[in-house]
Amino acid sequence: MAEKKREEATCSFHSFVREKRIDDNNSEQIPFTADDFASFCDHLMSQPEVDLRDEQTRNRIKTSLYAPVEHCEIIDDRTIFGRFRAPYTGHSYENTDVGEVPESSVSLRPFFFIAYFAEDGKIYVGSQYLGTFGGWGKLERTLRSFFPKDHRVVSYAYRHSASSYAGAKPKEVRVNFSRRPREITGKAAFGQRGAMTFKQMSNEDSTFKITVTESILANIGKPTAVIKKAVSDMLSDNEMLSLRQEDIEDCTVVATVDGKTTTINVIESGHFATRFPLGIVDYIKGHPDKNKAKAAMAALLDSQIISRSERV
Incomplete structure (x- = not known):
């Protein structure tokens, strides 16, 4: 039997910035504080593990605009790592093992993320992808809900340059x-x-x-x-x-x-944020090993974000 081709694990990086609007054309950045980040981490650490046996949980996931977050852990006083589930729903498809999967069901794919509180008051987030699959949009909305509501919070994508x-x-x-x-002619064209x-x-x-x-x-x-x-x-x-x-x-x-x-x-396939390869070789059920992913994402965070934004 031919060996299955694994989709490459990659990671995109983004930053959250808190802004105070001055007028229609200008805004002022209000740095996040250490207390803000600690509160943000408290919210993440308190998220329960998703129990799909619970009907209320299933119904909430089907209608939610958010991505369930779970299994978070503090790496140090500036960094937190965890897992989120990206929901996919809305159309039926055939599965070789279970038959037809109805459009009313929700498929949840697990991905890892890492968040870092920078010295300038920004919060950087790395979001894992697996091939073309990922869930930054819903993860962004979820993480944004954990910030104070006193000022507008916007996010920016990190893209490498020449x-x-x-x-x-x-x-x-x-x-x-x-x-x-x-x-386009009357003849068959391929x-x-x-x-x-x-x-x-x-x-x-x-x-x-x-x-x-x-x-x-x-x-x-x-x-x-x-x-x-x-x-x-x-x-x-x-x-x-x-x-x-x-x-x-x-x-x-x-x-x-x-x-x-x-x-x-070089070409980001329609996605603005650069996806950096994690170089993962250990996969479990087609997903990257957690500890290997954590180490790879932390290393990329250091080399692609921290070293460029704080060590200049």
């Missing part, structure tokens, strides 16, 4: 594409879906490094259309594959960054 990968040494580029028929990978031929392959760095890595953080065009132009210029900009679904670059091999998601 400067994040200054000095990166590209080793491989992977492009997924989906080519649709160029014309599209084409595929993937391609191209690599540097050797450590001395300077052309590969320069091309990828200048064409792709230099455009990280720019609009998706800009990056897709850059990828399309690069492939065409090198006579690798002729792809229209709209044919390109996503592109990743495997590179050495600070001595470590890193997968850089």
Whole structure:
């Protein structure tokens, strides 16, 4: 039996900021205090484990705009880690083991999150994904409900920029594409879906490094259309594959960054926040091991958030 393909565990980062509106065009940031964060953690720690055997709990989940949070633990006086359940509902589907799953049911997928109280009064949150699945929207709404209501709380997504990968040494580029028929005619027409990978031929392959760095890595953080065009132009210029900009679904670059091999998601597949790979190899029932996920998310929090915002 072929080995199951696991969806990659990744993590996006966001920040909560409390703002006081000055006028229609301006607002002032009101930093969260240590007491605010302690109260926030108290709310999280007091959340009960979800009991799906309880009818009231099931009904509440079906109609709620929030994500159940559970199994939280304090890492230190600035950091808390926990699990949330992202609900998916609204349509039926067939399952090989249980048959039809009705549209009235709610499927809950577990994901981990981590929250950090920064020195400047922001609260950063890392939210785990598994392949295309995640639940930041409902987690955001849930966490927001635990903040004081005296001022508006807004959230911002953290996205890497080209400067994040200054000095990166590209080793491989992977492009997924989906080519649709160029014309609609009376004849049967078929599209084409595929993937391609191209690599540097050797450590001395300077052309590969320069091309990828200048064409792709230099455009990280720019609009998706800009990056897709850059990828399309690069492939065409090198006579690798002729792809229209709209044919390109996503592109990743495997590179050495600070001595470590890193997968850089150049195109975020329609999601604004960058999803950083966790590098998890231990999965339980298709989900990342809790302790490994906690360590990986804490390490990313330190390298991608704290080091860039507090240690400048």
